[in-house]
Amino acid sequence: MSQPRQLVQPLLQQFQELFVISKLVGVLPQDLEQLRQKHALEKSRNGMFYMLGVLVFYVLLYNLLIFWFGAEDTSLKASQSTLTFVIGLFLTYIGLIMMVTDQLTGLLNQGQLGELYERIRQVDERLYLEQCLVDNSSISKRIRVMIALTFIFEISILVSTYIKLVDYTQVLSLLWILTAIPTFINTMDKIWFAASLYALKERFEAINATLEDLVAEHERYRDWLYKxxxxxxxxxxxxxxxxxxxxxxxxxxxxxxxxxxxxxxxxxxxxxxxxxxxxxxxxxxxxxxxxxxxxxxxxxxxxNAAKVEVKLNNLCQVHDEVCEIGKAMNGLWSYPILALMAYGFLIFTAQLYFLYCATQGQIIPSLFRTAKNPVITAIFLMYTSGKCIYLIYLSWKTSLTSKRTGISLHKCGVVADDNAVYEIVNHLSLKLLNHAMDFSACGFFTLDMETLYGVSGGITSYLIILIQFNLAAQQAKEAIQSFSSFNETAGLVGAATEIDNVSSTLYSLVTTMMTPISLT
Structure with missing residues (x-):
């Protein structure tokens, strides 16, 4: 039985290149052939087993990496402050936790993810019937740019660190390549979220543009009547x-x-x-x-109030559906986004702190040796913060675009200057108000520019606190060393004095014994 002809181009057709890379590295378990043939994400048992195997393989190799390079940290606790040792120990596994969160979430949500893109395709068909067209070609270009930037940053950080800061004469030093796996997998997963979020933003903009066209068309018509x-x-x-x-x-x-x-x-x-x-x-x-x-x-x-009521009703229903898709998308990526934001906050703060320690000649954890080079540190921080900032900015812009639909809708009522149209607009604007869309990380905080400002302030505050603790620890250690040196010096002086006293006593005794006794 032949499938019904689709009116619009499926959005997933723009994700084929990204899906191939994600499938190879173990980000998504869905069937590749179904994506190529039907442009749909469908469950795959083989893909699930492959992804689980890749996950276990990554975890084992990453622990081997920590064991091999962790041998260099045996003297870290003894030579440096306990704070530096604890920070390095905790953050050693933060990248692995982020990677595992992304992959397990992809396994659990593989069915819901396919339904999500099917709902987007149905929205596109409804927009097409309202003569509201969406161009998906820009999404494909954005995906290619993001993939290219990911490879550039990952290769730059990996190669420069391996050449300058790793002893590549040893065979097991090749395990350093595994440090790029967690961040690469996380970036691939976030490209899916960013591209899908941008697709929703385009659909909100298409609805707003259609309403603005209605306003412009009526203004031209009114001017024509006036002339x-x-x-x-x-x-x-x-x-x-x-x-x-x-x-x-x-x-x-x-x-x-x-x-x-x-x-x-x-x-x-x-x-x-x-x-x-x-x-x-x-x-x-x-x-x-x-x-x-x-x-x-x-x-x-x-x-025509009757025609405009049907038109505006259909557009507002599509708007509500896109808002529901956005909420569902936020639920699917809620835990991975929370893990990314936690990783970005901790790593950004720790990297700057370790950079300070390296400038002071202090030993830092081996897996954070990128902090020894300011240029590599700058590239790493740019890469990590870029992912977080872009997702926050895109979520904020999508939310603003969805809320701007109410403004465009009221413009229609103002320019029409008709009581019937006013009633329609007021009724629909209340529905839009009740379907406001905001993106959050598991409800802990909203992804907007205010949160970005708060995170920036938090990084600065914690960095100052860590540096102050480090200074206090170093001053205390220097005081202890000075006191120990003083005690050693005092002990040597005391021993020398005691020897002199004993020598004087012996001399006096011998002198007394050698003196002849006078007989009177």
């Missing part, structure tokens, strides 16, 4: 019109032929309408009246 009234008010005779266009006059003014003398909406006798656009004259009209050319402006949809 027509001013032109025909000075004429003594009513304008002549062809009988074949009588139905158009009824549509425009609600008047029949008998009241043609009072009709002020009439054709304009030139080949351009009021919008400055050329209009081709019908063939029957050319035969009936060859002396003058007649043009009519199209009627605005906002001038």
């Amino acid at each position: 027509a009234e001013n032109k025909f008010s000075d004429e003594t005779e009513p304008p002549q019109y062809d009988s074949n266009l009588e139905y158009l006059y009824k549509e425009l003014s609600g008047m029949d032929r008998a009241s043609a003398g009072k009709n002020k909406v009439a054709p304009i006798a030139h080949s351009l309408n009021s919008f400055g656009e050329s209009v081709q004259e019908p063939r029957k009209l050319q035969r009936a009246n060859t002396n003058r050319m007649i043009n009519l402006a199209p009627e605005s949809e906002l001038s």
Whole structure:
């Protein structure tokens, strides 16, 4: 049985390259052939087992990496402050935790993810029926740019660190390549979220653009009516019109032929309408009246309350559906986003702290040796913060775009200046208000620019606190060392004094014994 013909291009058609990479590294378990043939994400048992195997393999290799390079940290606790040791020990596994969260979430949500993109396809069909088209080609370009940037940053950090900061003469030093796996898998997963979120933002913008077009169309129509009234008010005779266009006059003014003398909406006798656009004259009209050319402006949809109610209802229903898709998408990626934000906050703070320790000649954990080089540190921080900032910014812009639909809707009511349209707009705006969409990380905080400002302030505050604790620990250690040196010096002086005293006593005893006793 043949499948029904699709009216629009599926969104997943733009994700094929990303899906192939994600499938190879173990980000998503869905079937690749079903994506190529049907442009749909469907469950795959083989893909699930493959992803579980890849996950276990990554965990084992990462622990081997920690064991091998952790041998260099045996003297860290003894030589440096306990704070540096604890921070390094805790953050050693933060990348692995983030990777496991992404992969387990992908396994648990593989069915819901396919349903999500199917709902987006249905939304596109409904928008198509409302003559509201969405171009998905820009999404494909964005995905390619994000993949290219990911490879550039990952390879730059990995190669520069391996050449400058790793002893590559040893065979097991190749395990350093495994440090790039958690961040690469996390980035691939977040590209899926970012591209899907941008797709929702485009659909909100398409709805807003359609409403703005209704407003602009009605303004042009109103200007046309105003110009027509001013032109025909000075004429003594009513304008002549062809009988074949009588139905158009009824549509425009609600008047029949008998009241043609009072009709002020009439054709304009030139080949351009009021919008400055050329209009081709019908063939029957050319035969009936060859002396003058007649043009009519199209009627605005906002001038008909019944039509505009259907139009606005359909657009608001689609808007509600896109909001529900956004909420579902936020639920699917809620835990991975929380893990990413926690990772970004901790790693950014720790990397700057270890950079300070390296500048002071202190030993830092081996897995954070990128902090020894300021250039590599800058690239690493740019890569990590870029992911977090872009997701926060895109979530904030999508939320603002969804809320701007209410403003565009009220513009329709203002420009129509009709009580029936006002009632429709007020009713629908209340529905839009109740479907406000915001993105959050498991409800802990909202992904907006205010949160970004708070995170930036938190990083600065904690970095200052860590540096102060480090300074206090170093000062205490120097004081202890100075006191120990003083005690050693004092002990040596005391021993030397005691030896002198013993020597003097022996000398006195010998002298006494050698002195002859006088007999009187």
